Amino acid sequence: EAFAKIRERDERVGAYLTLNEEEARAQAARLDDKLVQGDSLGLLFGLPVGIKDNMVTEGLRTTCASQFLSNYNPIYDATVVSKLKLAESVNVGKLNMDEFAMGGSNENSSFHPVRNPWDLSRVPGGSSGGSAAAVAAGEAYFTLGSDTGGSIRQPASYCGVVGLKPTYGLVSRYGLVAFASSLDQIGPITKNVEDAAYALQAIAGYDPKDSTSANVEIPSYVSALTGDVKGLRIAVPKEYLDGIDPQVKAAVLEALRVLESLGAVWEEVSLPHTEYAVAAYYLLASSEASSNLSRFDGVRYGVRVDNGGNLLDLYHQSRSQGFGSEVKRRIMLGTYSLSSGYYDAYYLKAQKVRTLIKQDFDQTFQNYDVIIGPTAPTTAFPLGSQVDDPLTMYLNDILTIPVSLAGVPALSVPCGFAEGLPVGLQIIGKAFDESTVLRVAHAFE
Numbered sequence: 514e515a516f517a518k519i520r521e522r523d524e525r526v527g528a529y530l531t532l533n534e535e536e537a538r539a540q541a542a543r544l545d546d547k548l549v550q551g552d553s554l555g556l557l558f559g560l561p562v563g564i565k566d567n568m569v570t571e572g573l574r575t576t577c578a579s580q581f582l583s584n585y586n587p588i589y590d591a592t593v594v595s596k597l598k599l600a601e602s603v604n605v606g607k608l609n610m611d612e613f614a615m616g617g618s619n620e621n622s623s624f625h626p627v628r629n630p631w632d633l634s635r636v637p638g639g640s641s642g643g644s645a646a647a648v649a650a651g652e653a654y655f656t657l658g659s660d661t662g663g664s665i666r667q668p669a670s671y672c673g674v675v676g677l678k679p680t681y682g683l684v685s686r687y688g689l690v691a692f693a694s695s696l697d698q699i700g701p702i703t704k705n706v707e708d709a710a711y712a713l714q715a716i717a718g719y720d721p722k723d724s725t726s727a728n729v730e731i732p733s734y735v736s737a738l739t740g741d742v743k744g745l746r747i748a749v750p751k752e753y754l755d756g757i758d759p760q761v762k763a764a765v766l767e768a769l770r771v772l773e774s775l776g777a778v779w780e781e782v783s784l785p786h787t788e789y790a791v792a793a794y795y796l797l798a799s800s801e802a803s804s805n806l807s808r809f810d811g812v813r814y815g816v817r818v819d820n821g822g823n824l825l826d827l828y829h830q831s832r833s834q835g836f837g838s839e840v841k842r843r844i845m846l847g848t849y850s851l852s853s854g855y856y857d858a859y860y861l862k863a864q865k866v867r868t869l870i871k872q873d874f875d876q877t878f879q880n881y882d883v884i885i886g887p888t889a890p891t892t893a894f895p896l897g898s899q900v901d902d903p904l905t906m907y908l909n910d911i912l913t914i915p916v917s918l919a920g921v922p923a924l925s926v927p928c929g930f931a932e933g934l935p936v937g938l939q940i941i942g943k944a945f946d947e948s949t950v951l952r953v954a955h956a957f958e
């Protein structure tokens with residue numbers, strides 16, 4: 514069914530970069546045999562999954578939507594990919610994204626953009642645009658995305674599906690091509706909250722291969738979905754409602770009324786450092802990216818451009834031709850802010866701002882169970898409308914970035930429409946309290 518939908522729709526949507534059809538069909542046949550024999554079944558038995566193309570898959574091309582890796586076939590599986598195999602889901606293929614996960618509209622893919630299934634003239638969001646569009650179009654039962662500053666939640670919001678960014682450290686990053694290592698986190702994109710709980714169950718957990726993996730006990734997320742939110746204390750940051758699209762705001766206020774009718778209480782609060790989050794994020798994320806991407810030198814991975822010059826020429830040519838313009842912009846910004854003369858003024862300052870932002874969250878969570886607001890200030894915008902204006906594009910992330918800097922979990926769940934386009938409600942929780950986030954989202958849904 515997934516492949517039938519892909520054939521019917523993906524020429525227009527553009528969600529996939531590589532299909533895994535032969536292997537997927539063989540695996541499905543093996544699972545069929547197992548079903549006949551009455552063996553015990555994996556948690557995600559037989560479910561077709563699509564994987565964002567920055568998670569490595571053994572023997573299956575992994576490009577990060579970059580020309581640099583257009584011929585790269587990994588020799589191992591990311592931990593999340595192994596875990597999905599263990600849960601017996603079937604990998605349908607690799608999903609389109611912004612190159613190296615840098616972007617918010619999927620227009621930075623070096624192969625082709627993704628289109629929003631709700632309106633093909635609009636972007637699906639990014640950088641996990643393929644992951645969100647594939648679920649919205651029925652081209653996979655669920656998908657994995659990665660979120661550094663909003664890349665799971667914002668495309669989920671634009672495509673009318675559920676997207677969960679777990680607490681930093683809950684899901685292993687081993688085999689995720691690093692963008693900004695102190696922020697990157699893998700999570701599921703699904704049609705509903707219950708599916709998100711199942712998918713998270715399958716991929717969460719300690720992994721000694723990721724030095725930032727948290728050694729915490731994994732609760733049963735599915736049994737947290739009780740439907741009960743009586744007495745739940747919700748904080749609504751006033752900074753998250755200022756200056757957003759009025760129809761998005763109306764949908765969020767309506768969602769709060771629904772939660773209130775279920776017995777929750779909400780109050781307006783202030784997260785005073787919100788306005789500095791975007792600036793701090795783009796310094797920190799670019800700095801980390803400039804360091805992480807130094808491994809792409811034309812020698813170790815992917816494409817090599819060798820015009821017979823010396824080693825420096827080889828690096829230069831390979832990087833000049835392999836990377837797209839947004840990736841180059843980030844590398845230049847990051848290299849600049851890490852350089853000795855500017856380190857204190859930019860990188861160090863941004864780290865201090867990050868601490869203040871985290872403290873905003875810590876203080877709020879002393880009195881409230883969750884923080885709720887919109888996922889993004891607008892709905893999906895038309896393709897091409899912001900590509901020449903990186904600053905406007907960066908500002909779209911204002912509501913997702915603070916959460917990433919604080920490292921806490923957040924989920925986007927559809928909460929209505931504005932002019933026919935889906936609006937996402939963002940539910941933010943305490944560190945490692947995915948259960949409460951999922952419970953609130955499920956009760957609301």
Ligand code: GLN
Binds near residue numbers: 615617640664910
């Ligand atoms: N849009 C943000 C950026 O371009 C977030 C990307 C992400 O979360 N991977 O960096």
